[in-house]
Amino acid sequence: MFLLTVKKKFVKELTVIGIILTALVAVVYHLFIPDRYFLWFPAIPIFFYLFGLFYIEMFAFNYRQGVQKIAMTYLVCKALKFILSAMVLIFYGFVIGHEVVAFMVTFIFFYFAFLIFETRFFLLFEAKLKLRQKRNDEKNTVHSDYAVTADGGSGCHDAGTGR
Numbered sequence: 001m002f003l004l005t006v007k008k009k010f011v012k013e014l015t016v017i018g019i020i021l022t023a024l025v026a027v028v029y030h031l032f033i034p035d036r037y038f039l040w041f042p043a044i045p046i047f048f049y050l051f052g053l054f055y056i057e058m059f060a061f062n063y064r065q066g067v068q069k070i071a072m073t074y075l076v077c078k079a080l081k082f083i084l085s086a087m088v089l090i091f092y093g094f095v096i097g098h099e100v101v102a103f104m105v106t107f108i109f110f111y112f113a114f115l116i117f118e119t120r121f122f123l124l125f126e127a128k129l130k131l132r133q134k135r136n137d138e139k140n141t142v143h144s145d146y147a148v149t150a151d152g153g154s155g156c157h158d159a160g161t162g163r
Contacts, residue, residue: 002132003063007056010121014052017117018045025106038099040092044107047088048114051081055118059125067129074122078115085111 022045029037055077062073089107093100 003060006125007060010056011053013117013121014049014056017113018049018052021045021110021113025109033102036099036102038103040096040098040103041106044103044110048110051084052114052118055081067133070126070129081111081115 022042026041029041058073058077059070062069085107089104092103092107096103
């Protein structure tokens with residue numbers, strides 16, 4: 001249930017930030033620098049949106065495998081995103097070649113905006129996860145079979161045998 005809630009929140013925030021950034025950059029291009037607009041502009045937010053969906057699915061998968069792997073998942077996803085982004089920039093620069101500087105500046109703007117969003121989300125997720133584990137640990141400690149009784153004993157019925 002916790003994981004489903006986190007995924008829904010991430011996708012909702014990812015969608016909102018994607019729409020806002022896309023609208024903001026499109027307005028800047030159309031109002032201030034219309035001669036620099038390039039036809040591949042919509043591909044940039046789509047790339048980062050799809051990678052965001054991949055990102056949360058990787059977290060969900062590794063969360064089910066074990067919480068210990070989440071930090072590594074974050075690092076692997078960041079490295080993969082960097083490599084794919086570099087490949088997209090190189091491909092666009094050599095194959096398409098139309099308004100390369102505008103494409104690269106826009107791509108880098110989206111890259112850092114989504115990087116900040118994902119890092120913020122990951123840090124908040126980690127904090128909630130640690131708080132949740134702490135509550136579970138406290139709950140297990142309080143309800144343990146070996147809890148200390150009010151008279152300072154160990155809670156064992158037979159003091160001589162420990163049973």
